Amino acid sequence: xxxxxxxxxxxxxxxxxxxxxxxxxxxxxxxxxxxxxxxxxxxxxxxxxxxxxxxxxxxxxxxxxxxxxxxxxxxxxxxxxxxxxxxxxxxxxxxxxxxxxxxxxxxxxxxxxxxxxxxxxxxxxxxxxxxxxxxxxxxxxxxxxxxxxxxxxxxxxxxxxxxxxxxxxxxxxxxxxxxxxxxxxxxxxxxxxxxxxxxxxxxxxxxxxxxxxxxxxxxxxxxxxxxxxxxxxxxxxxxxxxxxxxxxxxxxxxxxxxxxxxxxxxxxxxxxxxxxxxxxxxxxxxxxxxxxxxxxxxxxxxxxxxxxxxxxxxxxxxxxxxxxxxxxxxx
Numbered sequence: 001x002x003x004x005x006x007x008x009x010x011x012x013x014x015x016x017x018x019x020x021x022x023x024x025x026x027x028x029x030x031x032x033x034x035x036x037x038x039x040x041x042x043x044x045x046x047x048x049x050x051x052x053x054x055x056x057x058x059x060x061x062x063x064x065x066x067x068x069x070x071x072x073x074x075x076x077x078x079x080x081x082x083x084x085x086x087x088x089x090x091x092x093x094x095x096x097x098x099x100x101x102x103x104x105x106x107x108x109x110x111x112x113x114x115x116x117x118x119x120x121x122x123x124x125x126x127x128x129x130x131x132x133x134x135x136x137x138x139x140x141x142x143x144x145x146x147x148x149x150x151x152x153x154x155x156x157x158x159x160x161x162x163x164x165x166x167x168x169x170x171x172x173x174x175x176x177x178x179x180x181x182x183x184x185x186x187x188x189x190x191x192x193x194x195x196x197x198x199x200x201x202x203x204x205x206x207x208x209x210x211x212x213x214x215x216x217x218x219x220x221x222x223x224x225x226x227x228x229x230x231x232x233x234x235x236x237x238x239x240x241x242x243x244x245x246x247x248x249x250x251x252x253x254x255x256x257x258x259x260x261x262x263x264x265x266x267x268x269x270x271x272x273x274x275x276x277x278x279x280x281x282x283x284x285x286x287x288x289x290x291x292x293x294x295x296x297x298x299x300x301x302x303x304x305x306x307x308x309x310x311x312x313x314x315x316x317x318x319x320x321x322x323x324x325x326x327x328x329x330x331x
Contacts, residue, residue, distance in 0.1 A: 117144035139210065
């Protein structure tokens with residue numbers, strides 16, 4: 001998993017639609033707590049929990065959020081530098097904690113990924129957050145927070161980040177989907193067929209994020225439960241044998257055998273050795289999951305892709321995979 005600023009071009013054309021209405025899910029399920037959706041005038045805080053960022057890189061995102069009627073607060077150390085990090089572990093944790101505790105902040109948006117979130121997660125106290133939850137937003141390295149908060153019973157938002165927002169594409173599908181997700185609009189996505197897809201239908205809570213991060217959190221206090229859930233995974237710039245190793249680790253840890261379904265996002269810019277591994281990332285995942293019978297959707301437009309569709313992790317979804325297309329509806 002590489003720096004989240006590196007974006008891979010999508011390998012297919014797809015159609016995304018947003019439903020205007022939906023029917024209630026009839027099954028009895030455990031639901032994680034959704035933080036309140038944003039209203040005009042709400043304040044969002046931007047922090048940098050991992051790699052450093054500059055004021056120039058952040059400026060378009062601030063303008064974008066303000067254009068959608070939101071106020072923006074910046075962590076006091078957001079432009080700090082400590083080698084590749086956005087300040088020391090203490091500084092990054094302090095900014096995150098300040099916004100967790102500040103009841104005026106209705107969402108915390110991580111400026112970028114890279115590496116570093118795992119170094120501060122155990123420094124954070126979520127007791128005030130538990131009383132006044134807010135959306136924690138981002139992807140890639142931010143999977144540390146997604147996973148940890150899902151173990152505490154809270155939904156989070158897997159979505160684009162300020163480093164990926166540019167003045168010339170304010171209304172791109174990924175930016176628009178982030179705003180729709182934050183403001184409580186219904187999300188539904190349709191994706192073209194893919195040869196390795198496995199047909200079927202499933203409903204359940206969607207969890208997951210970056211495969212490398214999920215792998216690194218196995219057996220920790222931030223390790224998610226996947227039983228009966230729909231698992232989402234994506235990754236960037238990994239060696240193919242690393243994908244195999246991580247998938248085998250998830251399998252041996254029991255993370256794959258009790259799933260309701262699997263959604264595979266971008267597996268972008270994969271690397272190979274001089275002696276080829278012999279399978280693509282998608283083929284590796286299909287092989288590791290061959291013994292199971294749940295539906296699998298490949299090439300879902302989320303992750304390190306030009307179009308990174310927002311996913312409310314920890315919420316209920318319906319997955320349908322057919323010969324012609326796959327769909328994911330948040331219910």
